[in-house]
Amino acid sequence: MPASAWTDEVLDWMRGTGDVAGDAAITETYELGRQEEVRQALRGLGKNSEALPTDLPPQLRRYFELSSVLPDWADPELIERGRSLLGRYEALVVSTLLCGSLPLCYGCGNGAEVLARSQRLTSGVYRRLMETSQFVVDVLDDGGLGPRGRGLRSAQKIRLLHATMRYHVGRQDDWDGDWGLPVNQEDLAGTLMSFSVVIPRGLGRLGVDLPREDRDAFFHVWRVVGHVLGVDNRLNPATFEDGAELCDTILRRQQRSSEAGITLTKAILDFIREVLPGPAFTGAGPTLIRHLIGDPAADLVKVPAADFTKTALQAGSVMNFGYGKTGDAVPLVAKAASELGLAVFKNGLRLTNKGRRYEWQVPTGLTGTT
Numbered sequence: 001m002p003a004s005a006w007t008d009e010v011l012d013w014m015r016g017t018g019d020v021a022g023d024a025a026i027t028e029t030y031e032l033g034r035q036e037e038v039r040q041a042l043r044g045l046g047k048n049s050e051a052l053p054t055d056l057p058p059q060l061r062r063y064f065e066l067s068s069v070l071p072d073w074a075d076p077e078l079i080e081r082g083r084s085l086l087g088r089y090e091a092l093v094v095s096t097l098l099c100g101s102l103p104l105c106y107g108c109g110n111g112a113e114v115l116a117r118s119q120r121l122t123s124g125v126y127r128r129l130m131e132t133s134q135f136v137v138d139v140l141d142d143g144g145l146g147p148r149g150r151g152l153r154s155a156q157k158i159r160l161l162h163a164t165m166r167y168h169v170g171r172q173d174d175w176d177g178d179w180g181l182p183v184n185q186e187d188l189a190g191t192l193m194s195f196s197v198v199i200p201r202g203l204g205r206l207g208v209d210l211p212r213e214d215r216d217a218f219f220h221v222w223r224v225v226g227h228v229l230g231v232d233n234r235l236n237p238a239t240f241e242d243g244a245e246l247c248d249t250i251l252r253r254q255q256r257s258s259e260a261g262i263t264l265t266k267a268i269l270d271f272i273r274e275v276l277p278g279p280a281f282t283g284a285g286p287t288l289i290r291h292l293i294g295d296p297a298a299d300l301v302k303v304p305a306a307d308f309t310k311t312a313l314q315a316g317s318v319m320n321f322g323y324g325k326t327g328d329a330v331p332l333v334a335k336a337a338s339e340l341g342l343a344v345f346k347n348g349l350r351l352t353n354k355g356r357r358y359e360w361q362v363p364t365g366l367t368g369t370t
Helices: 008-014 020-031 035-043 058-067 076-083 085-106 109-118 125-140 151-169 185-196 198-205 212-228 240-254 259-275 284-293 295-300 309-329 331-352
Strands: none
Touching: 008 185, 008 240, 020 035, 020 058, 020 151, 058 151, 076 085, 076 125, 076 212, 085 109, 085 125, 085 185, 085 198, 085 212, 085 259, 085 284, 085 295, 109 151, 109 185, 109 240, 109 259, 125 151, 125 212, 151 212, 185 198, 185 212, 185 240, 198 212, 198 240, 198 284, 212 240, 259 284, 284 295
């Protein structure tokens, strides 16, 4: 879909549009009263190649079968090239996710309302943020979208989570129809662009001079994931340039301050303060967020002013720029850095969960314990 077609009229319509396959699967599951049974059955479904439980409701089985097939345009070589960026820049990718992608999403007031009501991030914030990081690892792992990977199953579970949120939140008395359908197609597309567009932009802000080919390959990976997540093809563009225009268009339409967005962003800042060592890093969260998304967007979610750590960030950008150029110029070094970085990052995630993976689960209801 050409960028010029993303008019307000089209995107307004998308705000009332959900996901036919995912919604049908969840609605049937609840109508049959089998939500807890299904939840338990799916908990053990990890690798893409693992067989589905035998007694899933018909619509749910159909959902998994259809969404397990990657689109014809998925390019294995581009996927491999795009996923390798995590190994080279794992720390910077995660920093950009936490301090760039998520705050930008929370600055979109209508979409932030559903996240706040779901309590997925305001309750148990550490686990929720680590789940998101684990999803990135699952997708960008070696073979993450292949038969032995976990990225496909993770995306399928997240798509069902979105359908569950639509099922519950849309029925809540305090949901305002002016916000659109919960987890609607415009919000899904905006979230997808926060991975495929905002992360490469953020790496640039941190001094990583990505070659165009790497940037486009990274974008392609997330375009494939968007297909699995049920993003409408008209809002899942084929090129980074079109994706950037769609991202900016959605931000123009949706950015506004909200108590929900402010609360969600505060949770990120609290998380960063908890995991970074010592008082010297107290201002790292606000400084990173303002550096990555700019002051106007940061002001919408009440991010405190940047402080002296900005100097360290600027110095770090210079070093990262040099590293990026060197790693990209020497394929063998880049490959070694990719594999080592990915292994370290994955082990770090598992160690923080007492040796267990952080798994996305399909909740039976939207409560503080889901």
